[in-house]
Amino acid sequence: MTEKEEAVFRSADMSLVQLYVPTEAARDIIYKVGQLDIIQFRDLNSKVNEFQRAFVKELRKLDNVERQFNLFKKELDFRDIPIKLFPYEFTNIPQQTEIDELIEGSQLLEDRVVQLRDSVDTLNQKEVDMKQFKYTIQAVNNFFAVQGDGIIENEEVALLSQLESGGEAHSASSFISGVINRDKVGTLQQILWRVLRGNLYYHSEELPEEIFDSKHNEYVAKNSFIIFSHGSLIQERIRKICESLDADLYDVETTTEARKIQLTKVNTKASDLATVLGESENALNSELIAISRDLAKWWEIIAREKAVYRAMNSCDYDNSRKTLVAEGWTPTDSITELTTTIQEYDASQSVPTIINVLDTNKTPPTYNRTNKFTFAFQSICDAYGVPKYKEINPGLPTIVTFPFMFAIMFGDLGHGFIVTLAAAALVLNEKKLNAMKKDEIFDMAYTGRYVLLLMGLFSMYTGFIYNDVFSRSMTLFKSGWEWPEKFTVGETLYAKYVGTYAIGLDPAWHGTENALLFSNSYKMKLSILMGYIHMTYSYLFSLANYTYFNSIIDIVGNFIPGLLFMQGIFGYLSLCIVYKWSVDWFASGRQPPGLLNMLINMFLAPGDVPEPLYSGQSTIQIFLLLIALICVPWLLLVKPLYLKRQLDREAKEHAEYSQLPNDEENGVAQNGEHEEVDDDEDHEEHGFGDIMIHQVIHTIEFCLNCVSHTASYLRLWALSLAHAQLSTVLWSMTIGNAFGPTGIVGTFMIVFLFAMWFVLSVCILVVMEGTSAMLHSLRLHWVESMSKYFEGGGSAFEPFTFKGLLDTVF
Incomplete structure (x- = not known):
């Protein structure tokens, strides 16, 4: 092997x-x-x-x-x-x-x-029919008040019977009885009233239980009804109206004794039917089991x-x-x-x-080997596009950068610990969970369990650096600031700097009036630095691709000017940020300059530096600006002119070949190497105009993206501040109010407000904020990072396999 x-x-x-x-x-x-x-x-x-x-x-x-x-x-x-x-x-x-x-x-x-099922369905329908028949007979019995044999007490019904028989009211032979869906009772009444112009008597009762409707496979509420009218033609019309509304009609006897006998027969048949139905159901269930x-x-x-x-x-x-x-x-x-x-x-x-x-000149499919750890990260990148055959796979660096970008926005030691616990539960029980049937949302979480695990661990690290645990700070080392021991009421206190905190953010900043101002400036500059590092190493991948595919013109015409343009502006800005952090401005007695204004003046007023950061700054900025300006036509013209020269050379060679005599052409064809035939793939012919248009678009897009993509990384700063502030507000409005009262009230408030705080923290700060940070991290990889080197357009390797054939069935 x-x-x-x-x-x-x-x-x-x-x-x-x-x-x-x-x-x-x-x-x-x-x-x-x-x-x-x-x-x-x-x-x-x-x-x-x-x-x-x-x-x-x-x-x-x-x-x-x-x-x-x-x-x-x-x-x-x-x-x-x-x-x-x-x-x-x-x-x-x-x-x-x-x-x-x-x-x-x-x-x-x-x-x-099928035979057993049809038999069961038929018996079920007969059982439903018998049940409805029984309830109809009972409804008729309830309707008639019997004094003697078949005497009707209701005067209106007696009158209708008298009209039908032409004499005295002595029987109830003129009624029609049945069962209808409850939602159609009103419709039936309206139709009968309009068709018969009120020449009828209608009575309805609700059935004591819902009846199974086999047509719609559900239980339906129904009513029994009794309709009195006169004339056979009118009764036939009433029957047709009832049947058109899916009513079930039953012939109920007219006398009390006959109805008793009829009800007894119905109960007997229903009992026998239930026995047969039970045996048929058992036989069908046994077969299915x-x-x-x-x-x-x-x-x-x-x-x-x-x-x-x-x-x-x-x-x-x-x-x-x-x-x-x-x-x-x-x-x-x-x-x-x-x-x-x-x-x-x-x-x-x-x-x-x-x-x-x-031997073939066809483009092979792209196959990146994965395991259970790397599979989810590769899926994140493949959702954007499949890499071209043999180009650098973005799935490898994503293993580190995706959870780390998430952690910068989600940085909280406590919330990261909750995510880590949830992910660890999925990882430790993966064999058991893999054999379970999962819904779509849970299956997504299970598939990305290792992504969640790294997101939680990285969030714990950044939370430790931010010194933030559920919006609280930790004093693990000696603080670098000391507060004055003596002060008067109403006096503004200023802490004294005595040293540097060992690692992370000093807890002394927590609760100060300028804490937000400090963290705002720190995280904003940090997001610019992270964006610069992320985009730079991503851009270097394009050099690795050009080198692998031996595309020297792309290195000279695209990579080098692009690198100089990006480093001359945003690399310079990142270097200034680090340098500004390293200077002790308080000891020097100078006001630290604003870097945003410095960058703007670098373009709008070259050579003018109102607030210098270092000596010789104006000369260096003019030099970097000239390099950036030279890189624009370099990007725009070098590659198209080179390709135009190649096209002209190929056209000249083709013209010389076409002028050869026929016998010389045949000799060349016979003595030459065998051709590789590509019968499936189409190769587009590009002229110089197409190449130039493509390069113009690339140049404009690259230059604009250098600005917009760098600014896009400010989302790291914005979401990090938003998460910290939401955590602080949630603490102060819930469990922060529970530590004042004492006794039973205090105990109740602690338990209740802690439960409220924990549920809201998980639902809002972990689930909702975590989803938001994950989507923003996804965008930074798809747009800001992968656009620097990713070509895509490949086809995924889909081998013939027996795996997952029944995933959609079970």
Whole structure:
């Protein structure tokens, strides 16, 4: 086994391999390749319709099995039967007979489950019907007040019955009864009143329980109703109106004794139906429970089989020679592993598989190797764009810079400790959590658990430097300031400087009137320095890219003038900031100059330095300004003029070649080297005008970005101050008020206000502020850093693999 390339700083070396696979071994060979997870197959049938490829029939069979599995899963989810998920090991290639048995067994199971399900649904519908019939009979009994046999006491109903029979009111044969959804009762009343012009009597009662509606798969509130009218035509019209509103009508007997007998029969049928329904439900549940034990394993087998045939459909199948030709990209250091695996399989076969490494001018996909620690950081960069093949991968420096930029904005030892604890819980329980089914938000946190861990640790470090723990300060070392021991009331106190605090921010600044002014100036300048360092080292990556791709013109025409321009202005500003910090202005008796005004005067009034920072400042600033001005036309013209010269030379050579006699052209073609054919990739032809426009845009964008990107790093200062101030305000408005009162009231206030402070700290300062700082750190990497060297435009390496085939299912 050859040692694998790390492929973190740059993408791995890729090779295009070609496999000649005997047809009888094609399925097994592709399956073996899928287990290796090292080849990205090229589609050699891109011009062939999906339904005209060689293995469509096999895929249709497997699609049908997946449909059956989806049906099983739907039934299991509906009945809350969990699917057993185990880390199945698939080391051996399943035999074709095993797949055929699985396909046949799935069909039998589907027939059985569908039959039982339909039977249960039919019985459920009958049970619902019997229940509604029972409630309708009870409603009719409740409506009629019986004195004797079938005598109606309600005068209005008796009148309607009399009109129907043409004589005395002696029966209730004119009513229509049934059940309707409660939300349609009002609609039914309005329609009947308008159609019959009030010639009816309507009565409704609410059912004592909700009824299951199989059409909408939910329980619905319903009402029973009784409608009295006269005339068969009118009653038929009433029936049609009720049915149009999805009402269920029932024929209820007209006499009390008949209704008692009818109700007894309904209860008996309902009891027998419940028995049969229970047995059918048990049979269906037993069948589904048995399926749930192996469904995940079956599904994985079918999903792998389907992936194999899809990969085979992308290969060139020569039916006459019974050979499958496959092409794909693989890491160069994995070719030995691929060859060894296939040779081990070929040892038991009569016809071997042939592997060729092809020479090609196609651009390979980009493959950066990751592990569980680096995966999330690489995903952050890949979300912006996939690096071009062999260019520097931004994922490596992001491991350090992303959490550190976050920590500068989020710097608090206490809040960082909370983030660290949460991330540590995810890291320490990753095996258990990995086997669990996670929702989208929790899965994002779990995937980025190592990012969160570094964010928390770095925040604890910056919080220690800021001397900030939940807006409180720590006195770990002797303070560098001393307060006067004697003072009068109302006197403004000034601390005396006695030394330098050992590390971090001196706790003496906490609570002083000018604390915000001091931290404001300190963090603003610190953010400029961090931005300068971040952009400078990012810009140096472009030099590494130009050197690797042997692009001397980019070094001379882009990198060198760009570096001089950026360092001459913002490098100079950063150096002045550090120098200003190093001078003891109080001892020198001078007023420290404003660096912002100094930078503005450097451009608007060259040579004029109202408040000098050091001797000879005007000369140095004029020199740096001249260099910056020279760099602009340097950026603008050098590369386009060089490329124009190259284009003119190529055009001249082409013209000389085209003037050769035909026989000389043929001789050159025959004696020359073989051509590499690129049949997939298009190369755009750029004239001098296109090159010039591109360079003008690059020059303007670079010069403006030097200013805007440096200013963009001030977000480090702004969010850091905002986080500290919010933390201070939250402390003073909650738990800060709990330390005054004593006794029971004091105890209650401490407990209640501490809980309030802790919940608000986690929700607002950790979650909301942390998310904000993370997004700002993300922007600094995507825009300010990666724009200095990142070209992108690459295609990610997506090997044929069996991993994650069912992630969207379970």
